Amino acid sequence: xxxxxxxxxxxxxxxxxxxxxxxxxxxxxxxxxxxxxxxxxxxxxxxxxxxxxxxxxxxxxxxxxxxxxxxxxxxxxxxxxxxxxxxxxxxxxxxxxxxxxxxxxxxxxxxxxxxxxxxxxxxxxxxxxxxxxxxxxxxxxxxxxxxxxxxxxxxxxxxxxxxxxxxxxxxxxxxxxxxxxxxxxxxxxxxxxxxxxxxxxxxxxxxxxxxxxxxxxxxxxxxxxxxxxxxxxxxxxxxxxxxxxxxxxxxxxxxxxxxxxxxxxxxxxxxxxxxxxxxxxxxxxxxxxxxxxxxxxxxxxxxxxxxxxxxxxxxxxxxxxxxxxxxxxxxxxxxxxxxxxxxxxxxxxxxxxxxxxxxxxxxxxxxxxxxxxxxxxxxxxxxxxxxxxxxxxxxxxxxxxxxxxxxxxxxxxxxxxxxxxx
Amino acid sequence: xxxxxxxxxxxxxxxxxxxxxxxxxxxxxxxxxxxxxxxxxxxxxxxxxxxxxxxxxxxxxxxxxxxxxxxxxxxxxxxxxxxxxxxxxxxxxxxxxxxxxxxxxxxxxxxxxxxxxxxxxxxxxxxxxxxxxxxxxxxxxxxxxxxxxxxxxxxxxxxxxxxxxxxxxxxxxxxxxxxxxxxxxxxxxxxxxxxxxxxxxxxxxxxxxxxxxxxxxxxxxxxxxxxxxxxxxxxxxxxxxxxxxxxxxxx
Numbered sequence: 189x190x191x192x193x194x195x196x197x198x199x200x201x202x203x204x205x206x207x208x209x210x211x212x213x214x215x216x217x218x219x220x221x222x223x224x225x226x227x228x229x230x231x232x233x234x235x236x237x238x239x240x241x242x243x244x245x246x247x248x249x250x251x252x253x254x255x256x257x258x259x260x261x262x263x264x265x266x267x268x269x270x271x272x273x274x275x276x277x278x279x280x281x282x283x284x285x286x287x288x289x290x291x292x293x294x295x296x297x298x299x300x301x302x303x304x305x306x307x308x309x310x311x312x313x314x315x316x317x318x319x320x321x322x323x324x325x326x327x328x329x330x331x332x333x334x335x336x337x338x339x340x341x342x343x344x345x346x347x348x349x350x351x352x353x354x355x356x357x358x359x360x361x362x363x364x365x366x367x368x369x370x371x372x373x374x375x376x377x378x379x380x381x382x383x384x385x386x387x388x389x390x391x392x393x394x395x396x397x398x399x400x401x402x403x404x405x406x407x408x409x410x411x412x413x414x415x416x417x418x419x420x421x422x423x424x425x426x427x428x429x430x431x432x433x434x435x436x437x438x439x440x441x442x443x444x445x446x447x448x449x450x451x452x453x454x455x456x457x458x459x460x461x462x463x464x465x466x467x468x469x470x471x472x473x474x475x476x477x478x479x480x481x482x483x484x485x486x487x488x489x490x491x492x493x494x495x496x497x498x499x500x501x502x503x504x505x506x507x508x509x510x511x512x513x514x515x516x517x518x519x520x521x522x523x524x525x526x527x528x529x530x531x532x533x534x535x536x537x538x539x540x541x542x543x544x545x546x547x548x549x550x551x552x553x554x555x556x557x558x559x560x561x562x563x564x565x566x567x568x569x570x571x572x573x574x575x576x577x578x579x580x581x582x583x584x585x586x587x588x589x590x591x592x593x594x595x596x597x598x599x600x601x602x603x604x605x606x607x608x609x610x
Numbered sequence: 611x612x613x614x615x616x617x618x619x620x621x622x623x624x625x626x627x628x629x630x631x632x633x634x635x636x637x638x639x640x641x642x643x644x645x646x647x648x649x650x651x652x653x654x655x656x657x658x659x660x661x662x663x664x665x666x667x668x669x670x671x672x673x674x675x676x677x678x679x680x681x682x683x684x685x686x687x688x689x690x691x692x693x694x695x696x697x698x699x700x701x702x703x704x705x706x707x708x709x710x711x712x713x714x715x716x717x718x719x720x721x722x723x724x725x726x727x728x729x730x731x732x733x734x735x736x737x738x739x740x741x742x743x744x745x746x747x748x749x750x751x752x753x754x755x756x757x758x759x760x761x762x763x764x765x766x767x768x769x770x771x772x773x774x775x776x777x778x779x780x781x782x783x784x785x786x787x788x789x790x791x792x793x794x795x796x797x798x799x800x801x802x803x804x805x806x807x808x809x810x811x812x813x814x815x816x817x818x819x820x821x822x823x824x825x826x827x828x829x830x831x832x833x834x835x836x837x838x839x840x841x842x843x844x845x846x847x848x849x850x851x852x853x854x855x856x857x858x859x860x861x
Contacts, residue, residue: 553663558700561660562710562770563688563718572713576704576753 201355201382202233202250207327212302220314225327227318234320243496243528244467246321249410249436250382263377264404267597268346271373271589275346281330281358284350293345294338298359299331309334313361316388316416319440325386325414328357332385337395339365344373349385351378351409360387364395364423373590376403382410389416391423393447398426400590401439402597405432405464405604414440421447421476428585429456430594432601433464433493441470445479445507455484457578460493461522461604467496474507474537481511486581487518488574489525490605500532501544507537514544519551519577521570521605570606612637613778613809618670621651621658627668628654630834636778639806643820644813645845646831647853652813653697655831656782659811660694661687674778688714689721691777695767695784702754707766710754711736715773739772743799761792768799779803779810785819797822817849832857 207221234240235247274290276283283297296309313334314326337343347360356378364370376383391397403411411434417425429439443452458466472481487495497516518527529546551573559569578598585591614636621629628651636642646652658665659672661684672679679687702710716726727735740750745765755763764784771779781800785793800810800823812823820828820842828845830838830853837856838844848856 552700554700555702557660557662557684558696558702559710559714560684561662561688561694561696562714563685563721563774564713565685565717566683568713568717569685572705572710573702576702579704 210299214301214303221327224323228323231320244438267375267402268373268593273344276333277348278358279350280353281356283331283333293343294336296334308336308363312390317386317414321412322386322414325357325359325384329359332359334361337364337368337370340367342369344371346373349376351381351383354381356383358385362389364391364397366392367394369396372399374401379406380408384412387415391419393421396424400428406434409434410436412438417443419445419450422449425452427454430598431458431466433460433466436465438467444473446475448476448478451480453482455581455584457581458487458495459598459601459605461490463492465494469498471500474503474510478509483514485516486578488605489520489527490522492524495527498530502534503537503540505536508539511541516546518548615673620669621654622666622668628834636809638809641810641825643825643828644831650831651834656694656780689718693771693774693776694780697783699755699763699767701756703756705754707754708750743769760787764796768796777808781812785814817845820845830856
């Protein structure tokens, strides 16, 4: 498939003069999509001269020559296979009813929206993600799903994305009503092509959501995803975002703590090797008083891989009593690996607590020697230290079966990150 | 037979020569002490024996059971029965003490071609040995050396020594930072392991530890060379006179 990619230029699907129409022509949505397309076309695909895309040159990856071609041909198995529960499948950007089974959960197929769409979708869809790729996913989407968890209830849902086509644009809309809670398991399979997914999440007062995203390593794929989360009073959002990389992988997470007492905790381990790339770019807005956020991202980068974390925290006027913490660390296990960690703070309120730090280093030589002097081989010692380094991000996952799935997913990626290259 | 023969050893670290012709023979069953002032090369000697990177043998050699030690990686030396108790044991967050002990014990056994212990027998072995050293089980569940006091870290080194049963134990300033009770406990642990087929090299700045671990021979190290040798009484002489006289003789 990737050999065809060189002949059939991919940018065409990003450069449509008009939005691809949805089946039932919802006028309200078409208007939003048309203006999103206009906004996207004004700047086109982001590239390295755009500050936020400095380390992830999307335009060059899509239009340029050097598309990777590895021997990976089959998608990996579902990382959440062992966890039973409702499941929605989006295939090549469109909801696939035949592969889905989620009677317990209220959802809508975005491709079938019309002018009678319910208010909860209508009021929210397309309101949050206003950056360039967010505009693209709204304007160019083939479909996707909208999910609502009703007031006071608890739900679990696995959203699975499959991609076989050369390009995929999709959208997901999630609304968790007052006092409701959702465990959202998100998984991606597909080893070729360009995918762009936008997820909008509204957490109403006192709602709670745990979001776990696993995308299989894909050396020949370009994966873009924007997640926008809006939290009302006392809502809580926990995101666990392990990274194993792609030819270019960009995860943009924008969290707006709009209601007082709202809280977000974002974390993830990145385990990278070969020529894999993973970029996690976050923005957390403390827009109300007494809001809290923590971020913990830890990368192991081996081979020629590239690990990126850019995190901006903005504490706005009136967000007094806010507390934000941000930590990003990377250990380079490959001579030619690179990590770019860029934490950033902007504080416009008084009486706030903010702590941030970033560090890139090698495996600790004292620790390595200590373990080896106790009989543990160099390879085993390195692995022990690397596991210990990333474990902290995994132990934060509360549910044991989910934790096991995430740990297994990262373990599968470890050999690549620990491979000793010349 | 001689277990360890160090012949005219020269070692450089970061381009600077630190050991300048050190010779020493240790036979099975013997306990030797090396005393010396700061900067005399004590830690360089222990790191060189354990095979740490960055310590380059520029001349001379170390024979262990007749084999050239320079040919072996630190983990191979460990499997051959060499154990270095460190002055500052390293803290390793995320690795529990129990898992570390299990990994180390089995790695050594594997390297020697012995069958590995199963989880249960290791647990039993470690618990029994630990209780004899006043190491509470709770410590074994914590991350390796993280948040341990100086005394606890040293006790954990002694626990490893008791578990690994090395042929040659090198104690690198194990007494530093210990109060008298901790010192006695460490010494008891070391003495319990004295055996006709084992040898020890006790490296220390102070004579105090040698009141509890009485050596067969004492060597004074100054400026990278052995400058004086004697029986255990030499330690007391040093304590009374100080290093100054010996160091001057060496210069």
